[in-house]
Amino acid sequence: MSTLAYASAAELAARIRSRELSSVExxxxxxxxxxxxxxxxAFITVTAEAARAQAKDADxxxxxxxxxxxxxxxxxxxxxxxxxxxxxxxxxxxxxAEHVPTEDAAVTARLRDAGAVLLGKTxxxxxxxxVTTNNPHFGATRNPWDPERIPGGSxxxxxxxxxxxxxPVSIGTDTGGSIRIPAALCGVxxxxxxxxxxxxxGIFPLAWSLDHPGPLTRTVEDAALVLQAIAxxxxxxxxxxxxxxxxxxxxxxxxxxxxxxGVVADEYHRETTGDVRTVFxxxxxxxxxxxxxxxxxxxxxxxxxxxxxTTIIMSEAASVHERxxxxxxxxxxxxxxxxxxxxxxxxxxxxxxxxxxRTLLAQEVGELFRRYAALVLPATPCVxxxxxxxxxxxxxxxxDVRSVLTRMTRFANFTGxxxxxxxxxxxxxxxxxxxxxxxxxxxxxxxxALAHAYEGATPWHTRRPPEPAEASSAGH
Amino acid sequence: MATGPGDxxxxxxxxxxxxxxxxxxxxxxxxxxALLADQDKLQALPxxxxxxxxxxxxxxxxxxGA
Numbered sequence: 307m308s309t310l311a312y313a314s315a316a317e318l319a320a321r322i323r324s325r326e327l328s329s330v331e332x333x334x335x336x337x338x339x340x341x342x343x344x345x346x347x348a349f350i351t352v353t354a355e356a357a358r359a360q361a362k363d364a365d366x367x368x369x370x371x372x373x374x375x376x377x378x379x380x381x382x383x384x385x386x387x388x389x390x391x392x393x394x395x396x397x398x399x400x401x402x403a404e405h406v407p408t409e410d411a412a413v414t415a416r417l418r419d420a421g422a423v424l425l426g427k428t429x430x431x432x433x434x435x436x437v438t439t440n441n442p443h444f445g446a447t448r449n450p451w452d453p454e455r456i457p458g459g460s461x462x463x464x465x466x467x468x469x470x471x472x473x474p475v476s477i478g479t480d481t482g483g484s485i486r487i488p489a490a491l492c493g494v495x496x497x498x499x500x501x502x503x504x505x506x507x508g509i510f511p512l513a514w515s516l517d518h519p520g521p522l523t524r525t526v527e528d529a530a531l532v533l534q535a536i537a538x539x540x541x542x543x544x545x546x547x548x549x550x551x552x553x554x555x556x557x558x559x560x561x562x563x564x565x566x567x568g569v570v571a572d573e574y575h576r577e578t579t580g581d582v583r584t585v586f587x588x589x590x591x592x593x594x595x596x597x598x599x600x601x602x603x604x605x606x607x608x609x610x611x612x613x614x615x616t617t618i619i620m621s622e623a624a625s626v627h628e629r630x631x632x633x634x635x636x637x638x639x640x641x642x643x644x645x646x647x648x649x650x651x652x653x654x655x656x657x658x659x660x661x662x663x664r665t666l667l668a669q670e671v672g673e674l675f676r677r678y679a680a681l682v683l684p685a686t687p688c689v690x691x692x693x694x695x696x697x698x699x700x701x702x703x704x705x706d707v708r709s710v711l712t713r714m715t716r717f718a719n720f721t722g723x724x725x726x727x728x729x730x731x732x733x734x735x736x737x738x739x740x741x742x743x744x745x746x747x748x749x750x751x752x753x754x755a756l757a758h759a760y761e762g763a764t765p766w767h768t769r770r771p772p773e774p775a776e777a778s779s780a781g782h
Numbered sequence: 783m784a785t786g787p788g789d790x791x792x793x794x795x796x797x798x799x800x801x802x803x804x805x806x807x808x809x810x811x812x813x814x815x816a817l818l819a820d821q822d823k824l825q826a827l828p829x830x831x832x833x834x835x836x837x838x839x840x841x842x843x844x845x846x847g848a
Contacts, residue, residue, distance in 0.1 A: 511841075609823070613823055614822060620817070644809075647800075648813055651817070660824070661834030661835050662832045665832040667825060
C-alpha cells in the first residue's frame, strides 16, 4: 500500500504547500492504485489525463506562489450525477449514459476554483434512487471491507472510493441518507449539511425538496475543509441565499464538554441489530467521557414522517422522470422503473399533506433542538448487507433493505437539519458501523465539533479495509 | 366487472393519463395499494392549521437553546 493512499486532504495539503510533495506525485500514485482497485467498481469514469493536466497546473501555480488554499492540488471525485463540463455525467443510467454537460455544477465549479483535481466520477444507484448501488447498467459496486457486500448508496462509489484510499474526498448527494449510509457502511465520514448550505445547481435531482450535496471523507477535518470550499450562496439555488458562512475549520476545536445531547431512543429508532446496538452503546460511553450530558429523547411521529417522506420522494421523482418514463420506460432498470411508476399514483392532495407533515415534524424537532445542541443515533440499523440480499431481519421483523437502511437517516432530510456520520466501531462480520450526529439547522459548526471530538477520542477512523483483489472490471 | 388485481389501478392510470402496461400494473398492485393505504395513517395527525413546508427550514437558529 502506498503511503499516500490513506493520507487525509489536510495532511496532503500541508505537504503540497511546503512543496515536499507535488500534486502530480499524488495523482500518479492514486491513479495506479485506482487501476489496481477496479474490482470494486467504484468509478464510472476515470479522468486520468485531465487529472494529470490539472495536477501539473496546480503544481505550477503553487510554485509561483499562487497557493489557493487547502484543496489546491488535492484529488477528489464526484458522484456521477454532478455535472462536469466536457465530461460525461451518466446518473448511473442508460438514459444519460452519453450525456456530456456543457457547464459545471456549482459544486464542481467551486472545487475547480479551489484548485482541486478531479480523478473521476463515482458510481451510484441508478438516478440515485436506491441505497445498494447494485446498478443494472454499470454493475454492482463493492464494499472494500467485504466485496460480497454493498457499499450502501446511493453514493456507493463515493463511499467505496474514499474507504479504499482512492482519493481523500468525494462529493455525494443525500435525499434519504445517500451520503451517510455509504459512509457508515464503508467506515468513513459523511456529512449532509443543512438544506440550502450547498447549491444543488447542476446536480441531477432525485427529489428537489430533499436533495442535499455534501462530502465523504476519511476525517472530520477534511469534511470541514471541503464544506468550506463548496458551501455558500448561489443565486441559481434560492435555498442557499441569505445565510452567513461560518469558519467550519475553526469550529472543529470548539469545546463540547457540557453540551446537552439527545440520544434518540424512541421505539422506531431503537430497532437495530444487536451488534449495531452494542457498538452504539459503546460510542455513547465515549461521548459521555467527553463531558456531554446525554439524555434519551424521542423523535415524534417517526413512522408517520417516514410515510410522508416516502410520498414526497416518490412524487417528486415521478415528476422529474415524467417524460422519460412515458417515452422510454424500457431504458430504466426494473427496480427504479417500478419505483418511479408507483410514485405516479399519488395525488396532489396526498403530496401536499405529506409536506404539511413536514411542517409539523420540523416544528416538533425544532422544539427538541431548543433543549439539545445535537441528537445522536446509529447511522444505519445494521451493517452492510450482501449484494444478493433483498431483506433484513431485525427482531421479529423482516423488511426490505432500502427501508431498513434509510430508517435512521431520513428524518434529517425531512427536516433539513445537518447530520454527519463518523466511524464508531465494527459489527457483525467485521463490518463498519457509523455514529450519526444531527444538529440545529445551519449549525454544522457544532455537529463538526462533536464529531471531531469523538473522532479524536476513538481509533475507528484509523482502521483500513483489506487491499482489493486486482481484477479488471466492466464499466470503465 | 373487475377481473384482475390491477383493474382498479388500470382505471386509475387511465384517469391520470398514465401509460402503464397492464402486466406491470398487476405486478405493482400490492405495493401501490400498500403505499396508498399508508396515507390513511397521516389523517390522524394535527395538520389542519399547517401549511406545506416545501423547504424544510426550522423556526430555530444556532444561537437558541443550550
